[in-house]
Amino acid sequence: xxxxxxxxxxxxxxxxxxxxxxxxxxxxxxxxxxxxxxxxxxxxxxxxxxxxxxxxxxxxxxxxxxxxxxxxxxxxxxxxxxxxxxxxxxxxxxxxxxxxxxxxxxxxxxxxxxxxxxxxxxxxxxxxxxxxxxxxxxxxxxxxxxxxxxxxxxxxxxxxxxxxxxxxxxxxxxxxxxxxxxxxxxxxxxxxxxxxxxxxxxxxxxxxxxxxxxxxxxxxxxxxxxxxxxxxxxxxxxxxxxxxxxxxxxxxxxxxxxxxxxxxxxxxxxxxxxxxxxxxxxxxxxxxxxxxxxxxxxxxxxxxxxxxxxxxxxxxxxxxxxxxxxxxxxxxxxxxxxxxxxxxxxxxxxxxxxxxxxxxxxxxxxxxxxxxxxxxxxxxxxxxxxxxxxxxxxxxxxxxxxxxxxxxxxxxxxxxxxxxxxxxxxxxxxxxxxxxxxxxxxxxxxxxxxxxxxxxxxxxxxxxxxxxxxxxxxxxxxxxxxxxxxx
Amino acid sequence: xxxxxxxxxxxxxxxxxxxxxxxxxxxxxxxxxxxxxxxxxxxxxxxxxxxxxxxxxxxxxxxxxxxxxxxxxxxxxxxxxxxxxxxxxxxxxxxxxxxxxxxxxxxxxxxxxxxxxxxxxxxxxxxxxxxxxxxxxxxxxxxxxxxxxxxxxxxxxxxxxxxxxxxxxxxxxxxxxxxxxxxxxxxxxxxxxxxxxxxxxxxxxxxxxxxxxxxxxxxxxxxxxxxxxxxxxxxxxxxxxxxxxxxxxxxxxxxxxxxx
Numbered sequence: 113x114x115x116x117x118x119x120x121x122x123x124x125x126x127x128x129x130x131x132x133x134x135x136x137x138x139x140x141x142x143x144x145x146x147x148x149x150x151x152x153x154x155x156x157x158x159x160x161x162x163x164x165x166x167x168x169x170x171x172x173x174x175x176x177x178x179x180x181x182x183x184x185x186x187x188x189x190x191x192x193x194x195x196x197x198x199x200x201x202x203x204x205x206x207x208x209x210x211x212x213x214x215x216x217x218x219x220x221x222x223x224x225x226x227x228x229x230x231x232x233x234x235x236x237x238x239x240x241x242x243x244x245x246x247x248x249x250x251x252x253x254x255x256x257x258x259x260x261x262x263x264x265x266x267x268x269x270x271x272x273x274x275x276x277x278x279x280x281x282x283x284x285x286x287x288x289x290x291x292x293x294x295x296x297x298x299x300x301x302x303x304x305x306x307x308x309x310x311x312x313x314x315x316x317x318x319x320x321x322x323x324x325x326x327x328x329x330x331x332x333x334x335x336x337x338x339x340x341x342x343x344x345x346x347x348x349x350x351x352x353x354x355x356x357x358x359x360x361x362x363x364x365x366x367x368x369x370x371x372x373x374x375x376x377x378x379x380x381x382x383x384x385x386x387x388x389x390x391x392x393x394x395x396x397x398x399x400x401x402x403x404x405x406x407x408x409x410x411x412x413x414x415x416x417x418x419x420x421x422x423x424x425x426x427x428x429x430x431x432x433x434x435x436x437x438x439x440x441x442x443x444x445x446x447x448x449x450x451x452x453x454x455x456x457x458x459x460x461x462x463x464x465x466x467x468x469x470x471x472x473x474x475x476x477x478x479x480x481x482x483x484x485x486x487x488x489x490x491x492x493x494x495x496x497x498x499x500x501x502x503x504x505x506x507x508x509x510x511x512x513x514x515x516x517x518x519x520x521x522x523x524x525x526x527x528x529x530x531x532x533x534x535x536x537x538x539x540x541x542x543x544x545x546x547x548x549x550x551x552x553x554x555x556x557x558x559x560x561x562x563x564x565x566x567x568x569x570x571x572x573x574x575x576x577x578x579x580x581x582x583x584x585x586x587x588x589x590x591x592x593x594x595x596x597x598x599x
Numbered sequence: 600x601x602x603x604x605x606x607x608x609x610x611x612x613x614x615x616x617x618x619x620x621x622x623x624x625x626x627x628x629x630x631x632x633x634x635x636x637x638x639x640x641x642x643x644x645x646x647x648x649x650x651x652x653x654x655x656x657x658x659x660x661x662x663x664x665x666x667x668x669x670x671x672x673x674x675x676x677x678x679x680x681x682x683x684x685x686x687x688x689x690x691x692x693x694x695x696x697x698x699x700x701x702x703x704x705x706x707x708x709x710x711x712x713x714x715x716x717x718x719x720x721x722x723x724x725x726x727x728x729x730x731x732x733x734x735x736x737x738x739x740x741x742x743x744x745x746x747x748x749x750x751x752x753x754x755x756x757x758x759x760x761x762x763x764x765x766x767x768x769x770x771x772x773x774x775x776x777x778x779x780x781x782x783x784x785x786x787x788x789x790x791x792x793x794x795x796x797x798x799x800x801x802x803x804x805x806x807x808x809x810x811x812x813x814x815x816x817x818x819x820x821x822x823x824x825x826x827x828x829x830x831x832x833x834x835x836x837x838x839x840x841x842x843x844x845x846x847x848x849x850x851x852x853x854x855x856x857x858x859x
Contacts, residue, residue, distance in 0.1 A: 210647060307763055340768075344766070
């Protein structure tokens with residue numbers, strides 16, 4: 113009763129506070145959204161300075177900072193600041209890998225507010241792509257850590273599968289997470305380059321072929337490592353790795369609930385309430401004498417739909433990257449990893465869990481409101497009005513967690529060229545789906561060493577294409593006459 | 600729809616039994632609010648990871664799903680010790696520019712000294728990926744050969760350069776012509792070779808209900824590049840995997856249950 117009197121007496125004050133909080137929250141959200149749009153627009157226009165400035169204002173955000181750190185890393189990659197790229201992605205990967213999948217605190221916060229308030233975990237596809245991007249960043253730089261990152265990628269995938277198998281009794285989907293074909297492919301090209309670890313290369317290419325049967329380069333590579341050598345005498349291998357187009361984004365959507373999800377949510381709530389009941393059992397018995405509380409049977413409210421994030425892939429515009437060697441077109445890149453498809457696959461596996469969490473959260477909120485109405489002594493129409501208003505307001509304030517690595521490419525495409533030893537002029541050009549060039553091209557020189565691999569990492573967006581070179585190396589090249597130009 | 604929700608929710612707090620349920624939900628919701636806000640604000644919802652340095656007498660960790668340090672380290676020690684003890688240093692033809700001990704009666708000049716061993720690599724034919732262990736094992740074996748008095752290892756980088764130079768695969772080196780080509784490539788680099796060394800890892804798995812046993816075999820093979828003779832030595836470790844801690848005693852206990 114004391115609490116009730118306090119609530120009634122401070123009603124107007126609480127209204128004022130709520131309005132002020134709402135206003136500041138809306139203003140904050142719109143500012144953040146504007147900066148995010150600004151960041152995207154600047155990046156897509158190749159204005160990396162403006163993009164860096166926009167990102168620097170977002171990375172310090174308490175809850176969303178880590179997702180913007182990943183976006184900021186992509187800007188570093190595009191600008192050739194590979195050290196900063198590595199540091200940002202590696203740091204985020206490290207933080208996410210030690211973060212517990214569902215801690216008590218985050219579960220509670222998630223169920224009280226919404227999932228935006230829990231620490232950023234990254235979607236499954238984002239976590240799987242971190243080692244891949246790190247490995248590619250290393251290939252663009254000094255290649256030293258590329259193999260370690262590919263190994264980390266394989267270990268991460270095994271962990272994910274194991275985790276999925278362990279939770280299969282609660283899982284609503286039987287699909288396993290798809291193998292990220294880029295991980296074994298990168299390992300394959302690195303092991304093949306040793307000229308003796310052909311067994312590792314064979315296993316890696318075989319895994320690529322199984323993960324992506326349409327990727328013809330895997331079959332050709334498999335044949336080569338089984339009986340041949342990486343390249344003929346007097347030649348070296350140039351691997352072109354292109355990060356193509358705009359990648360997947362997470363956007364909010366309304367997902368319908370199914371009977372299976374409702375029953376799963378019911379089990380989850382039952383487990384939680386049993387745990388709490390056990391914890392507080394002795395205390396309650398002391399308070400209420402020897403009263404037998406009986407079984408705790410729960411019926412969920414009828415929830416039709418909940419807000420969850422879903423994968424949205426921007427309209428694709430680049431089909432491939434044409435490669436010209438010494439002014440002669442000799443090859444195109446082919447798709448190794450479709451990040452858009454990967455994101456959808458992973459998200460389909462994770463969506464039932466997201467819907468279940470949303471249902472549990474909504475149930476807790478609705479029943480908390482019902483309890484509050486009961487404590488306030490509301491009856492009849494006033495109770496119905498209060499319940500509807502409070503539940504709707506609370507549900508309306510809830511948003512889906514759409515934090516994501518929004519500057520990822522849509523595809524990772526690769527090409528393998530065997531070129532004679534010496535320096536070659538390499539031209540790269542984005543080709544659209546109508547097989548016409550997109551008026552974006554880049555030119556660079558590459559030195560091929562006998563029997564060795566060389567790597568060319570390219571970032572191709574709808575409005576620009578550029579070869580990723582470490583900043584220091586770019587300046588060295590400029591001094592030694594090797595040039596990189598892009599338009 | 601909303602009416603339906605309201606009626607269901609309303610019914611939850613109408614009867615005495617439902618009041619108990621609502622009391623439970625009071626616990627649930629207050630638990631979420633209090634625990635969530637307090638713990639998240641105070642602890643940041645993140646877990647940590649810690650590391651420590653092992654002392655030299657600490658035991659190696661035994662892998663729960665695959666072979667680990669406790670399997671590979673003794674295998675390498677045993678296999679290398681065995682092969683080196685069986686492979687005596689041989690006198691071999693002198694190289695131009697080297698001082699030699701002349702053998703009487705005009706026979707082929709021979710030189711005494713440590714044999715040069717070219718460790719080609721490890722081939723993994725087991726059911727488990729070696730991942731980062733492969734290069735570790737390579738370096739362990741290479742270092743142990745190098746530390747033996749009678750043998751001298753050839754730098755891994757030189758071996759790699761010779762393989763690239765000749766475009767030969769490791770399996771082709773067993774053929775006499777290719778072997779000679781490879782040896783001459785190494786000789787040109789100033790690293791004459793006496794032995795080629797190969798390592799192979801095999802495994803065999805025995806399943807019994809929810810438990811399994813996996814045998815790990817590390818085989819080292821040394822081929823005399825001059826004569827083509829070879830010496831082979833192996834080391835084996837058997838390992839049991841169970842779903843529970845009691846599986847070890849259940850399968851390999853006092854009564855030899857593992858035999859059936």
